[in-house]
Amino acid sequence: MQQWDYDGPILEIDNLSISFFTRLGEIPAVMDFSCVVEQGQAMGLVGESGCGKSTVALGVMQDLGVNGKIVGGSIKxxxxELNTMSEEELRHLRGSEIAMIYQEPMASLNPSMKxxxxxxEVPMIHQQSSAKEAWDLAMQVVEDVRLSDPERILNSYPHQLSGGQQQRIVIAMALMSKPSLxxxxxxxTALDVTIEAGIVDLVKGLxxxxxxxxxxxxxxxxxxxxxCNDICVMYSGEAIEAGPIEKVFERMRHPYTQALFRSIPLPGADKNARPLVTIPGNFPLPHERPNGCNFGPRCNYYDAxxxxxxxxxxxxLIDDHSHASRCARINQIDWLxxxxAAADRQSTEIGEVVLKVDKLQKYYEVAASALFGSGEKRVVKANESISFEARESETLAIVGESGCGKSTLAKVLLGLEEASAGTANLLGEDIQNTLIHDREVESVSSIQMVFQNPFDTLNPSMSVGRQIIRALxxxxxxxNEEDREQRMLGLLDLVKLPREFALRKPRQLSGGQKQRVGIARAFAGNAQVVVADEPVSALDVSxxxxxxxLLMELQRKNKTTMxxxxxxxxxxRYISDRVMVMYLGHVVEMGxxxxxxSPPYHPYTEALLSAVPIADTSIKRKHIVLDGDIPSAMNPPSGCPFQTRCQHKQQVANNLCEKELPAMKLMSDGHELRCHLTDDFLGAMIPVIQLSN
Incomplete structure (x- = not known):
């Protein structure tokens, strides 16, 4: 199918309604949704899980499955009109004129094909290109998505590429036919922040x-x-605010949009002086939507x-027709x-050292051909000489990309792995070589974990209350059983879940509610140390x-080390008292x-800070995009572990970065970093994040 010229909007969605038909009847997923995407522009569609964002996208692709149906409105x-196109027309349109990139790259890649x-396949199917033309185009597009050694990439299977490389290939695949939309x-979502920054920069450029x-x-x-140029905010199947992005960010005119922004820890937020304001209540299920405004039961301005x-x-809006809102009280609310949140929290006094880790190492031996278990043994250096202290009531954040050794360190502390060298002392007891099944009950209960994914950590066949009682x-x-049941109910109170949830199964809970159950279980044994491994990354902003x-409140009550x-x-930045930055098994900055x-930064910390997306138009950031992925811990680079990606490497003479591992240097009281850059260069660094004048 040939692309056709058109000088109007690329996409016009008008009063779109989509429903799914189940045994329970019709469930409206999207209602009265409208938006326009102009040529060469980007429209951002935002909202919490279940609000209908992906359903709108699948509606545009006309791919709603067996149960989904467009019950009203128009998509042009x-x-x-897409709604009246034949399957033949749609088949030629998808992948040629309209392309889609999904959250999980392996959903779009065939694991058995190079x-x-x-x-x-894309140009050969859609443009009837020859094999040579298709190969040449593939080489060009792989270079466009900034993958080095394109020939090696094209001759690789998907599993031989990193997550960031896989996502770039999916983007390349979408761009092969130069789609209009x-x-x-x-x-x-599944990528590290530095890789995410590179992908975003890439998408904008392409x-x-x-x-x-x-x-x-x-x-x-x-x-x-x-x-994006424009934004449309969705809530419970409806568009609730839309307009040019800077106007919406600077002049929010719907209580939900405003509440979303209050839930984000922007620069300047402080867990004690300026805490976040959470949205009360829960997102309504499609068959439980209220009368009138869907956001009404959670709104601070609700009037029945x-x-x-x-x-x-x-x-x-009366004074700006490019900006729209679905709010009945828009002219009565004092938006300024x-x-x-009440700033009445007292900062907790930091106590004595609870956990002391000194020169801890964790190496794994693997076969060169691990698949078949033969060949020369090789070593994966997951943790290299890690040293730190954590004190009572303190939150020590451990940050870094996937593969830097954060979770391996947690496994050693929890007794899921033994250390290769060094010590880890918890409450006066060395625990580095004692696996969990060999530890005393008191030692196991004193250090507990809150996992990243609340969906995988609860038994689906057991009630919530029973799972907490089992931990007790x-x-x-x-x-006795009665005593433990009362303690279980007390733990539900502690994590702010209704007591009737004790009888529910995990499938009856939302993601946030499941994570609260996981937290209740972690605190069941009065843990002195809680390891929270990406505890909120799988959850919506609010x-x-x-x-x-909740984690901070429990920490204050129990004087927990986190x-x-x-x-x-x-x-x-919002939750921590101290930060430890890790890269390829090494601690590269601590303070x-x-x-x-604040400057001086380790170059890796500087790049991490530059990569964080900030939802504030008054913030200006230094723009740093790192080249390449984090190296393999099985074959780490010589010298400084960060030297293969460092933006300041040329400032160090005699190729020292490639030859010698830098020592930790003290920049100020308690602030250390591992870098060959001179103190003068580090001292002259400017802040990455700045408020604009």
Whole structure:
């Protein structure tokens, strides 16, 4: 099918309604949704999980499955109605004129085919290109997505590539036919922040190069601000605010949009002086939507007579027709004085050292051909000489990309792995070589973990209450079943879950509620140290704020030491007292939160800070995009572990970075970093994040 010329909007969605038909009847997923994507522009579609973002995208692709159906409205692509196109027309359109990039790259890649063959299929099917033309185009597009050694990449299978490389290949595949519309559904959620920055930079550049229009679906408001021209905010199947992105960010006119921004730890947020304001209540299920405004039960400005009676329409602002909102009280709310959290929290006094780690190493021996278990033994250096202390009531954040050794360190501390060398002393006891099944009950209960994915950590066949009671039994807490049941109910109170949830199965809970159950279980044995491994990364923005707030409240009550493992530096800046930055098994910077987030920086810390998307138009950031992926721990580079990607390497004479591992140098009281750069160069660094004048 040949692309056709058209000088109007690329995509026009008007009053779209989509329902899914189940045994329970019709469930409306999207209602009265409208948006326009202009040529060469990017529209950001944001909102919480379940709000209908991906359903809109699948509606545009006309790929709603057996149960999904468009029950009203219009979707026009280049002026032509998609809803009435034949399957033949749609088949030629998909992948040629309209392309989609999914959140998980392996959902789009065939694991049994080499990358080159998969890329070549696109022009050969859609443009009837010859094999040589398709190969040449594949080489060009792989170079366009900034993958080095394109010939090797094309001759590789998907499993031989990293997650960032896989996502770039999926983007290359989408661009092979130079589509007019590119739909991106959370394309960077599973990627590290530095890789995410490279992908975002790439997508923006390719959009400009090819003139491609984009529908960018995300729950990350900072990412949308960097990428898009316009924004549409969705809540419970409806568009609730839309307009040019800077106008919406600077002049929010819907309570939900405003509440989302209050849930994000922007620069300047402080867990004691300026805490986040969480959104009360829970996201409504499709069959439990209230009358009137869907957001009404959670809204600070709700008025039953105005908001709870009739359907509320999307209307343009009186003084700006490019900006629209679905709020019945838009002209009655004082938008300049939003609700704020009571800043009555006392900062907790940091106590004595609870956990002391000294020169800890963890190496794994693997066969050169691990698949068949033969060949020369090789060593994976997961942790290299890690030293730190963590004190009572302190939050120590451990940050870095996937593969840097954060989770391996956690496994050693929890007794899931033995250390190869060094010591880890918890409450006066060396634990580095004692596996969990050999530890005393008191030692096991004193250090517990909150996992990243709440969905995989609960038994689906056991009630919530029973799972917490089981933890109490293991930790020998309580004298009898009745006592433990009361303690279980107390733990549900502690994590702010209704007591009736004790009888529910995990499938009946939302993601945030499941994570609260995981937290209750971690605190069941009165843990002195809690290792929180990416505890909010799988949760929506508003739920992240509530779970983060809960962790800090429990820490204050119990004087818990928290090791907060994360790659999200926005959350880290908000919650942590000190920060430890890791790269390829090494600690490269350590200090208080203020010290690490201000110059001088280790070059890796500087790049991490530059990569964090910030949902604030008043913030200006230094732009650093790292080349390449984190090296393999099986074959680390010589000298400084970061030297293969360092943006300042040329400042060091005699190739010292490639020859010698730098020692930790003391920059100021408590602030250390591992770098060959001179003190003068480090001292002259400017802040990465700055408020604009």
């Amino acid at each position: 692509f280049k002026g032509r 990358v080159g063959k998969q890329l070549m 590119l739909i991106l559904d959370e394309p960077t 959009g400009e190069k090819y003139g491609t229009s984009m529908l960018f679906i995300s729950h990350n408001l900072g990412l949308v601000l960097e990428t 007579e105005t908001c709870g009676q009739n359907e509320i329409s999307m209307l343009s 004085n939003p609700p704020v 039994e293991v930790f020998r807490v309580g004298t 739920v992240q704020a509530a779970v983060t707030d 090791l907060f493992i994360s790659h999200d530096l926005s959350i880290v 208080s939160t203020d010290q690490v987030f």
